Amino acid sequence: MTTADAAIPSTTFKTLGKQDVRVLGLAALGGALEFYDFIVFVYLSSIVEQLFFPEDMPVWLRTLQTFGIFAIGYLIRPLGGGIMAHFGDLIGRKALFMVSILLMAIPTLLIGMLPTYASWGIAAPLLLLLLRVCQGVAFAGEGPGATTFVAEHVPRQHIGLAGGALACGFMVGLLLGVSVSYACRHFFSEASQLSFAWRLPFLLGGVLGFVALWVRRQLHETPVFEQMRARRAQSSALPIGIVLKDHRRTALTLMLAAFVQSCLFISVVLLTPVLLPRIAGVSEIGMLKVSIMVVVMTALGCLIGGCLSDRFTEPKTWVAFCALGGGCFALLQLLTIKGVLLETQWLFWGLYGASGFLLALTGIVSAMAAKMFPAEVRFSGVSFSTNSAYALSGGITPLLLTTGIHYSPWAIMVYVLLLAGVGSVLGVALMGGRMPRYL
Incomplete structure (x- = not known):
């Protein structure tokens, strides 16, 4: 621990007070609305691919390119997150x-106003790509910023709870995205969806984004950063330079943990509802209903996983969730593809709810991330590690699984089991006090 960081307490409270709860609530609500904007794209992907690519293009290629546009929002995150985090460490978290x-x-509002391929040709998907880049830059600052913000506000013995609450807020945004997508499919005919209804979730997202902006005006700068500013404890060196020089091993460790967490989340929560109908005969509208339940279970898993990490430490909780969650999901896929579960709803x-609950590792990662870097480079350290991991996972996972199921229906199961195994090994390696702690 650096001298500067040792001199800066994480909080003056020993238990969660009203101010802590207020900060957690406002941060989680803002995160929920922003995550809705970022993620609603994937639930409308089957409509987007029909509107933004030529009709004579093979379906698998349209799907691949649509998920490629989705993935660019992840791939841009290291660059966008690096810029956002640099200023977050220098001028303030808020x-x-x-x-x-x-x-x-x-950008979310503008996506809802975009002309389609039939109107603008190749310019339509290119503009969609550009707006997804903007969304990726924005969300690159949101996740690490929120993690740093709440961790520096609450008592250190409740950082897991704070990370879990924040992750739960993101899941609420995801739940809103699933619910709005389901409502769009349920209340509008296919012709209406392709004509105008697909725009409504994006327009709603843009409006909600401005609501979230108003909500966050009520937040105050973190006590840790205020004390750093008063002491002029910010380093004159580039924060990311300090991370790469003095905290390289920590950054790589967190990067691997975030990579596993993100790949599992994308595979189990986001892509399984989209891809399972193509490999197991499950109806698409039926999977949207199931998705709502899975997101609720994932939200609970994030919150409870974060709380358990306060009690049992992050590595132990991480190993338990990885091992049990991987097993549940493998059994789900095995029985579904064999046709057993189609008759036993x-x-x-x-099984799907249990998989979502146990593979909800986001709260645990948030708690680990906040503790692993000193205050003066915390935003940059968390941003560099997690955004690099999310870029890889978001770029690799959709393309890998979309291509994989074209050759084998077992692709998702094998991928998830491999990730759960790697995650379990990592958790075991972090046991015994090997994880650096600055909070």
Whole structure:
């Protein structure tokens, strides 16, 4: 621990007070609305691919290119996150917290107004790609910024709870995205969806983004950063330079943990509802219903996983969730593809819900991330590590699984089991006090 960081307490409270709860609530609400903007794209992907690519293009190629546009939002994150985090460590957490949500709201609103391929030709998907880049830059600052912000506000013995609450807020945004997508499919005919209804979730997202901006005006700068500023403890060196020089091993460790967490989340929560109908005969509208339940279970898993990490440490909780969650998902895929679960709905819902709950590792990663770097480079360290991991996972996973199921229906199961195994090994390696702690 650096001298500067040792002199700066994480909080003056020993238990969660009203101010802590307020900060957690406002941060989680803002994160929920921003995550909705970022993620609603994937649930409308089957409509987007029909509107933004030529009709005579093979379906698998349209799907691949649509998920490629989705992936660019992840691939841009290291660059966008590096810029946002640099200023977050130098000028303050709150300022960047506000900027990130504005950069998300405007592109989301514009996506809802975009002309389609039939009107503008190749310019339509190119503009869609550009707006996804803007969304990726915005969300690159949101995740690390929120993690740093809440961790520096709450008592250190409740950082896991704070990370879990924040992750739960993101899942609420995801739940909103699933619910709005389901409503769009349920209340509008296919012709209406392709004509105008697909725009409504994006327009709603843009409006909600500005609501989130107003909500966050009520937040105050973190006590840790205020004390750093008063002591002029910010380093004159580039924060990312300090991370790469003095905290390289820590950054790589967190990067691997975030990579596993993100790949599992994308595979189990985001892509399985989209891809399972193509490999197991499950209806698309039926999977949207199931998705709502899975997102609720994932939200609970994030919150409870974060709380358990406060009690049992992050590595132990991480290993338990990885091992049990991987097993549940493998059984789900095995029985579904064999046709067993299609006749036993309660078992399908139960196994999928348990998989979402146990593979909800986001809260645990947030708690680990906040503790692993000193205050003066915390934003940059968390941003560099997690955004690099999310770029890889978001770029690799959709393309890999979309291509993989073209050759084998077992692709998703094998991928998830491999990730759960790697995650378990990593958790075991982090046991015994090997994880650096600055909070």
